[in-house]
Amino acid sequence: MNTVRKLDRFYKDPDFINSPDARTLRILSEYLGPLSRFHQERIKDTLVFFGSARAVSSEQAETEYQQLLANHEDRKKLDQRRLDAAKMKIKLAKYYDDAVELSRLLTEWSMSLAKKSRRFVVCSGGGPGIMEAANRGARLAGGKTIGLNISLPFEQQPNHYISNDLSFEFHYFFMRKYWFVYLAKALIVFPGGYGTLDELMEVLTLVQTHKINKKMVVLLYGTEYWNELLNFDTFVKWGTIDPQDLKLFKFADTPQEAFKIVSSGLRHYYLNPS
Numbered sequence: 054m055n056t057v058r059k060l061d062r063f064y065k066d067p068d069f070i071n072s073p074d075a076r077t078l079r080i081l082s083e084y085l086g087p088l089s090r091f092h093q094e095r096i097k098d099t100l101v102f103f104g105s106a107r108a109v110s111s112e113q114a115e116t117e118y119q120q121l122l123a124n125h126e127d128r129k130k131l132d133q134r135r136l137d138a139a140k141m142k143i144k145l146a147k148y149y150d151d152a153v154e155l156s157r158l159l160t161e162w163s164m165s166l167a168k169k170s171r172r173f174v175v176c177s178g179g180g181p182g183i184m185e186a187a188n189r190g191a192r193l194a195g196g197k198t199i200g201l202n203i204s205l206p207f208e209q210q211p212n213h214y215i216s217n218d219l220s221f222e223f224h225y226f227f228m229r230k231y232w233f234v235y236l237a238k239a240l241i242v243f244p245g246g247y248g249t250l251d252e253l254m255e256v257l258t259l260v261q262t263h264k265i266n267k268k269m270v271v272l273l274y275g276t277e278y279w280n281e282l283l284n285f286d287t288f289v290k291w292g293t294i295d296p297q298d299l300k301l302f303k304f305a306d307t308p309q310e311a312f313k314i315v316s317s318g319l320r321h322y323y324l325n326p327s
Contacts, residue, residue, distance in 0.1 A: 083228035087221055091236065094218060095169070098323075099176040099199060099236040100159055100315070102152060103252050104183025104243030104274075105145065106209075110153075114139075114146035148243050148275060149186045154308040155241070155274075156190025156198075162316055164196050166324070173238060173319060174199055178229075179220065180209045183243045188214035201229050230255065238323060239270035239315050244278040260301050261294075270318035271302040274311055279304065 063069050070078065109117075118139040156175050163173040175191040177184035179200025191198035192214045200215035202222045211220050223229040234256060242253050253273075259265040273279045288294040305311035 080225060080228060083223055083225055084231070087232050090218065094197065095171050096174050096236065097170040097172055098238045100173050100239045100241065101233050101237045102156065102175065102177045102183060102187035102241050102243065103245060103249045104148065104152065105245040105249065106180050106182035106184065108145045108149040108182040108186070109142065110149050111143065111146040114143040118143060145244065149183060151274065151308050152183050152186035152243055153190040153193070155311050156187045157194045158308060158312040159315060160191040160194035160196035164194065171197060176201065176233070178202065179211045179215060181212055183245065185212035185214060188212055201232055203229050234259065234265065237269065238319060239272065241272045241274060241311065241315065243274045257301055261298055268322035270315055272311055272314055273302055273304050276304045276306050
C-alpha cells in the first residue's frame, strides 16, 4: 500500500499564497495585519503628511549646491540646467525643514493630552523627502511615528525615523491608501508630485461626496506652490465644483500657523466637540 505524501496546508504554501488564486488573502492580510498592530500599539488616530519624496534638508541641499560649484573650476562652464535644479532643490528644502518642525510641534502637543490611547500619531508614506521629515519631527519630539511604505520596482526603503513596530510595507496601493485615510483626523499636504496630487484629490473627493463621514482637517502647506500649481478658483468658475467646496481645505505657510490650524481643528472636532 502506497503512503500518501502529506501536503502542507494551503496557507503555508508559498506557491499558493503568491498565486492569483490567493490574491484575496493577500489583500485581506494588508487589512488585518495593520489593524492588529495598531490595536497592539493603542493607536486611535493619525495625522497624515504627504509631500515630495525628492525634498531634502536645507543643509543637504546647500551642501550639494556647493559641491556642484566646487567640482567645476570655471563656473561659466556649469550646465545651467543642473545649476537651476540645484537652486530649486534649496528652495524645496525649506518645506522639508518646515515639515520636521510642524511634525515635532504636533507630536509634542498630542503627547501632552491626557489619554489612555495614543492620539494623533504622525503618519507618512514611509519613504524619503517630506515623508522622512514628518517621521523625523515626531521622533525628535519623542513620539511614536508610522510609515506606510509601498513596494516599488525602484526600491523605496523605509526611512530610519519610523518606529520599528510601526513600519509597514504594502503591495497594493489601494490598501495603503485605505490606511492613510481610515485612521486620519488631519491631512497635511506639502509640495509634491503626481503621487501627492493623487492622494490629495482622492481625499478631497471622499470628503466632498461624504464617503468620509468624520471631520477631516485638510491643510495645504505652501501657498506659493499650490496656487502656482492649481488655480482652485477655476473649478468654481467653470462650475465643476461648488464654491463651498473650496472650504474643504486651508492654507498655511509657517509651521506655527499650520500647527494652530490643525490643533484648533482637532480640538473643535474631537477633543471639545460642541
